[in-house]
Amino acid sequence: MTDVVALARDLVALDSRSSQSNRAVADRIEAELGGFEIERLDFTDPAGVAKRALVAHRGPMRPGVAFSAHMDTVPATGWTTDPWSPSIRDGRLEGLGACDMKGPLAASIAAAKAAPEGLPVTLLFTFDEETTKAGARLIAEQSALARRAAPKGIVVVEPSGMRCVRGHRVHVQFTATALGVQAHSSTGEGVNANLALIRFLHAILPVHDRLRTDPAWQDPAYSPPFSDFNIVIDNHGTAANVTVARATAHIKFRYSRRVDPMPIVAAVREAASRHGITLEEAWEGTPPELAEDHPLVAAAVAVTGHPATTAPYGTDAVELQAIAPCIVLGPGDVSEAHRPGEGIALAELEAAPATLVALAERVAAL
Incomplete structure (x- = not known):
């Protein structure tokens, strides 16, 4: 050896x-x-x-x-x-x-x-x-x-x-959080945080789709030419018979030097504001x-x-x-x-x- x-x-x-x-x-x-x-x-x-x-x-x-x-x-x-x-x-x-x-x-x-x-x-x-x-x-x-x-x-x-x-590429890591009220799901007394999170995710789905189809948002010097926009959802261990008190979506958006990240970031921010989602952002450098x-x-x-x-x-x-x-x-x-x-x-x-x-x-x- x-x-x-x-x-x-x-x-x-x-x-x-x-x-x-x-x-x-x-x-x-x-x-x-x-x-x-x-x-x-x-x-x-x-x-x-x-x-x-x-x-x-x-x-x-x-x-x-x-x-x-x-x-x-x-x-x-x-x-x-x-x-x-x-x-x-x-x-x-x-x-x-x-x-x-x-x-x-x-x-x-x-x-x-x-x-x-x-x-x-x-x-x-x-x-x-x-x-x-x-x-x-x-x-x-x-x-x-x-x-x-x-x-x-x-x-x-x-x-x-x-x-x-x-x-x-480098990334912007979004952490989108929706809050609800935890209760036994059968009582009707809880508020499921997923409902707000789903509306937010539905609002940013066009961003994901446009990144993959619009050449203006792509960089042909890279393979694949479209930026990553990966969504991971977390209900923090909530059981199926409990309304979700906290729902989180982690979104990793990667972009190269030729791609302007701000239209994507602005769309995510607007959707979060509209649907009452708390949004955190962690940016890498250039x-x-x-x-x-x-x-x-x-x-x-x-x-x-x-x-x-x-x-x-x-x-x-x-x-x-x-x-x-x-x-x-x-x-x-x-x-x-x-x-x-x-x-x-x-x-x-x-x-x-x-x-x-x-x-x-x-x-x-x-």
């Missing part, structure tokens, strides 16, 4: 769902970084859970490349086997986070360790990418080592099949997107031999672009992420460090 596969396996075996502490993963990573200058950024999340971001640097303190990866994973929803017992079979490493993104994280460490002496390489390892991007934001706002390293470009090593992703001829994109295209593309999902680049221009490029297939049986091909994982080193050399020469 190669070193990069062994490290990826060790990381998968550590439970670092976003709801849990990532300290054990951070400690395992730090054990790999002998000879690196290391900065630890500690954080306590709103639930009181201890988290840690790591920034590391090796080589001369001059601008070069930074590799970034997150240490957290999504929940183990749908798994029928132990998600933290990594297995190797049929040429794949399988386990929760093997693809997104402990395999790519291991590849970035292997690349940084294999880089020639004299080549500056910085590592930016975050937490809570799958939820709030708090780890990347902490690095962007507070890392003294990242400021001193001043990288020319950041490579977020999310799974992209080792193809350069030059831009991706969609990170580089031109096809940007030097960082051109370097990645030259090294990989594949044209640059865009992605409908989001990454820590939304926060890290405050430090330096960002691309996404890493081993693995994103279709493997966030599902039971997640895995990454060993051949791609083992080949990735050499490609990342070659990219680091090109970026340093820019």
